[in-house]
Amino acid sequence: MKLSRFARLACLLVAGMLLAACQHEAATPWQLTDISGHMPDLAFQLTDDQGKTVTATDYQGKVALLYFGYTHCPDVCPLTLAHLHVVMQRLGKVADGAQILFVSVDPARDTPAALHAYATAFDPHVIGLTGSPADIEALTKRYRAAFSREPGKEGGSYDVSHSSGIYIFDAHGKARLLATPTDSQDKLVHDLHLLLSPGGAT
Amino acid sequence: MKRYLLWLGLTALLAPAVQATQADQIKASHAWIRLLPADLPAGGYVTLDNQGSSAATLVSVHSAAYASAMLHQSTTDPAGNSDMHMLDRLIVPAHGQVSLAPAGYHLMLQQATHALKPGDTVDITLDFADGSHQRVPFQVRPANATD
Numbered sequence: 001m002k003l004s005r006f007a008r009l010a011c012l013l014v015a016g017m018l019l020a021a022c023q024h025e026a027a028t029p030w031q032l033t034d035i036s037g038h039m040p041d042l043a044f045q046l047t048d049d050q051g052k053t054v055t056a057t058d059y060q061g062k063v064a065l066l067y068f069g070y071t072h073c074p075d076v077c078p079l080t081l082a083h084l085h086v087v088m089q090r091l092g093k094v095a096d097g098a099q100i101l102f103v104s105v106d107p108a109r110d111t112p113a114a115l116h117a118y119a120t121a122f123d124p125h126v127i128g129l130t131g132s133p134a135d136i137e138a139l140t141k142r143y144r145a146a147f148s149r150e151p152g153k154e155g156g157s158y159d160v161s162h163s164s165g166i167y168i169f170d171a172h173g174k175a176r177l178l179a180t181p182t183d184s185q186d187k188l189v190h191d192l193h194l195l196l197s198p199g200g201a202t
Numbered sequence: 203m204k205r206y207l208l209w210l211g212l213t214a215l216l217a218p219a220v221q222a223t224q225a226d227q228i229k230a231s232h233a234w235i236r237l238l239p240a241d242l243p244a245g246g247y248v249t250l251d252n253q254g255s256s257a258a259t260l261v262s263v264h265s266a267a268y269a270s271a272m273l274h275q276s277t278t279d280p281a282g283n284s285d286m287h288m289l290d291r292l293i294v295p296a297h298g299q300v301s302l303a304p305a306g307y308h309l310m311l312q313q314a315t316h317a318l319k320p321g322d323t324v325d326i327t328l329d330f331a332d333g334s335h336q337r338v339p340f341q342v343r344p345a346n347a348t349d
């Protein structure tokens with residue numbers, strides 16, 4: 001008798017813990033890494049792939065996906081952009097509320113024209129951005145996305161080591177999520193859908 | 203006639219003892235190139251199956267379609283910084299498989315000798331450590347192709 005009462009109490013306790021776990025789950029609907037409050041708002045002054053000077057406010061009202069790369073990167077950058085292309089396709093119509101900002105960390109070679117050809121080869125939502133080395137460095141530092149130029153090789157070619165994360169900002173320019181290249185397309189589709197739905201972002 | 207028969211018999215006897223070349227042991231599949239605009243370097247990918255009982259070592263690649271073709275590897279450190287470097291060799295273990303796939307091993311293909319478009323096929327020759335070669339047809343795919 002005593003034992004059964006104890007068992008009932010234990011059951012209640014476990015049920016209570018499970019409920020708490022569920023409620024905790026509901027409080028964080030994100031599948032990617034939540035960086036709200038840990039990274040500064042989107043801010044920059046760069047040149048877009050049409051040669052126009054742009055700032056972060058030009059993209060206000062859109063969910064922005066910030067990614068650092070360079071066009072002479074034949075492996076990792078195209079893989080990330082090809083994945084984002086599939087994600088945009090899966091999002092369908094709501095994808096039009098998103099903008100992928102591909103910021104070059106190799107401004108010496110990445111002219112607006114070169115970036116335009118590169119960006120459009122992947123997805124219509126991709127915009128290439130370049131600028132002065134100082135402005136680009138300031139932006140990478142703002143998001144702690146280190147990059148460095150590797151020692152030169154013969155023929156003047158070189159590689160650039162760069163951060164592979166995708167920083168996601170809501171329509172108000174607030175940093176919200178961080179995706180890594182190993183995060184699945186499913187996670188990106190899930191979280192972007194939430195961020196892009198009316199009321200879901202706030 | 204008698205000598206000829208003897209010679210035939212000898213070669214038949216010797217044949218099984220002749221080692222297959224490394225190139226003979228390798229079955230290449232899923233070979234493709236991610237084409238980027240404006241003659242930017244392109245990545246080449248292929249799956250190599252070694253059906254032999256000894257390792258095969260890929261030491262270089264070459265193609266009439268590119269002035270420069272190299273073996274490369276992309277790596278990402280725990281901090282999330284990615285990087286690529288050249289490889290001197292790539293070993294395919296006996297009865298093993300090595301995949302050249304996005305964000306890992308790849309062929310770095312530079313300076314196309316003529317304009318390419320998706321749907322084209324480009325022959326790339328794999329050079330092995332024992333001096334043997336295998337010519338593999340690679341499918342040219344658009345920039346936003348996924349593996």
Ligand SMILES: [Cu+2]
Pocket residue numbers: 074075274275286287308309310
């Ligand atoms: Cu490479």
